[in-house]
Structure formats: structure tokens, C-alpha cells
Amino acid sequence: MKKIFFFLIICFPLFSQEYKKPPEVISSMIEAEPQPTLNFNNNGDLALMLRRDGYKSIEDLAIEELRIGGTRIDPVRYTSSRMTYYNSFSLLDINTGENIQLNHPKNGKFSFFSWSPDESKVAYTNTTEDGVELWITDIKTKQSRKVSDKYLNDILVSPFQWYNSGSDLLVSLRCNSDIPSIRTVPSGPIIQQTNNQIAPSRTYQDLIKNSNDEILFEHLSCIELHKISIDGKKSKFIEKGMIKDYDLSPNQDYLLIKKIKKPFSYLVPYYRFPYIVKTIDLNNKQEKTIADIPIDEVRPIGFDATRVGIRSVSWRNDKESELYWVEANDNGDPKVKSDGRDIVYTLKSPFNDKKEELLRTKLRYSNIRWSSGNYAILTERLWKN
Secondary structure, eight states: OOOOOOOOOOOOOOOOOOOOOOOHHHHHHHTOOOOOEEEEOTTSSEEEEEEOOSSOOHHHHTSOOEEETTEEEETTTTEETTOOOBOEEEEEETTTOOEEEOOOOTTOOEEEEEEOTTSSEEEEEEEOSSOEEEEEEETTTOOEEESOSSOBOOSSSOSEEEOTTSSEEEEEEEOSOOOOOOOSSOSSOOOOOOTTOOOOOOOOSSOOOSHHHHHHHHHHTOEEEEEEETTSSOEEEEEEEOEEEEEEOTTSSEEEEEEEOSSOOSSSOGGGSOEEEEEEETTTOOEEEEEEEOOOOOOOSSTTOOOSSEEEEEEOTTSSSEEEEEEESSTTOTTSOOSSSEEEEEEETTOOSOOEEEEEESSEEEEEEEOSSSOEEEEEEOSOO
16 A cells, blocks of 8 residues: 655745834833933033933944954944944033033034033044044034044044143044055964963953954054144144053143053953053153053962052142152062052152152052142052952
């Protein structure tokens, strides 16, 4: 007896479809605009009302992302790929409650809002498809304009800083160079050595893995510092390189720069790469090296551990041009007994004299907030307990 089997084959048409939307009651809740963020002026009588979307768009989530040097980069716009933007802003009069509309670019992606020293203007960035632009809004006229046609680079640094005059900005621009070519075939093996030393260390994400990553990181982290007038008509070159931090002295006579140098590390993020700390006299262009910081790959075990040598170099806000920094007094090892865990030093301009000891901390140094009345607030920390 023969058995005959019948098979039913059903063919369904294949077609693409758009994303489906949930019911209105759900989508309205999810898409509700978050409460605006307020950015006050010093007097507290005016505030910028910064508005943003509740979630990133699909277009924003789909942008190219490079993960190198312990950071995540948008290689097209030379900015962080995880940046959160505001889409609009207005001016709030605190005394009257009036919400004053300001004329700014439509459908913008705004960030890094900063009041001018006299608080008559606000500077900020607007990120477009091609790069990061610098804009200024005049509070009195309510009009906005782009400062320069050159694109900014804020991958490692803040993109700009006001001069005290309020008529100029110190701006971090892209370096004028094309993206370098990448080798498709490795030129050799990657070799790491311990040199017979015990070297406990944390595990970090998104590190440099090969020579191609090194080439890309060097290119993308390169910036040019320019002094640019707010009308965009004057531009003065100051410094170029892999700068991870810069800051004008309170009297604006000096510029403090922290510049990354090679070799790069495959074990730690960029902020533990070797770097130079130096000052530039903006009047005569003379440079003074404050410290040459070696690579920071090996530390003692523990959250209270730190590296040996100078760290946290900054300007004293209560002085015209005086630096301060911290040095570990225990070789960075919290298990070592010492007369003070950290020592805070100061150095006056023109930075030719010896450093002066200011104080010693009982615990690990965290930060100092300076006041104008010979007082300061020192914060120490202890993770162990």
C-alpha cells in the first residue's frame, strides 16, 4: 500500500515596514518633554531655560562611534558620541516670571552654555551634520550669530573659554589635517612586558588596541587653540597638539596647558597617558615646563591609591597668576604611614622660584575651593571606610 503525502506551501509576500507606534496614551507619556534645566547668571535675576528631548533620536543613536583611548568619539563631528544636547532655549526673568524668546538656530543641538563676564551675552555650541559650531546670543537684542566658520573639537576638552574682556574667546578648533590612512595589515605583533614586576591594575573599556588606534587617537585629539573675537573678524593662533586641558590664569597673562605625549598606553585611558604641564606667557610667548608626567599604568592596590609626583595642577582663583598642585607624600600607597597623606604646593609667576608647601592633608586630597578673603575650603576623602 502506497501512501501519498501532500505538502501545503504558503508563500507570504515580503515587504519592508516602518516602525510601529504604540497607543497614544503610552507614546505621550514616553515622549513628554522633560523639565527644562536652568542656567542662572551671577545676579540670579535671569536664567536660561534649556529644553531637550526625553530620548535620543534613532539618527543620533545610529551615528558612527569610535572607542579608543578610554573615550567614545564621533569621528565625523569631532565630539563625544554620547553627548546630550538641548534643542531650544529661552530667557526667564526671575523677578517677573516672563519667558523671553531668543532668536537661535532652529532644530539645533546645543551644549556648553556659558555667560560672558559682563553677562550681556551667552556662548554655546551647535552641533550640525558636519561639525561643532560656536554661537553667541546677545541678551539685549535677543539675536544670535555664528562666531566662526571653523569647526570646534571638544573630544577631550571644553570647546571654549571667555576672556575677561568679554570681547574674545579662547577656542579649541580642529587641527587642519585630513584623517590619516589606516593599515589593513598589521606591521608587527603587539608586545606587552611586565619586567618581572607585580602590577595589579583595573580593567578599563575602549582602550587603544593597535597602531591604527594610535594613529586615529593622535589625529582626533589634536586641537588648535585660537583667540577669536566675538565678531569672528580676528583670530590669533596660540598652541597646537594633543591638549587634554587648558585654562587662562585669572589675570589672563598666562595659559596653563596639559599636553599628551607618546608613547600611548594599551592598558589605561588617555587621562593616564604621559603628558607635559606647561605655562605660556601670552605677552612674550615664553614657555615654562612645570612638570613632565610619566605614563601612569601601575599603582598600589586600593581606591585611596594614587600616582607618584605632581597631580591636579590648577590656578588659584584668589591670585592673579599662581599655580597650586598636589603630591603624594606616601608614594601613592595608602598603606604607607606618612606625615600627611598629600602635600599641597604653590608656585608664583613667572614660575622661576622653588615651590612652596601650603599644607598637608590627613586623608587623600580631593579639591580646594578658594575665596577672596584669605580663606579656602579643603576637601579630603577616604574610600577605605
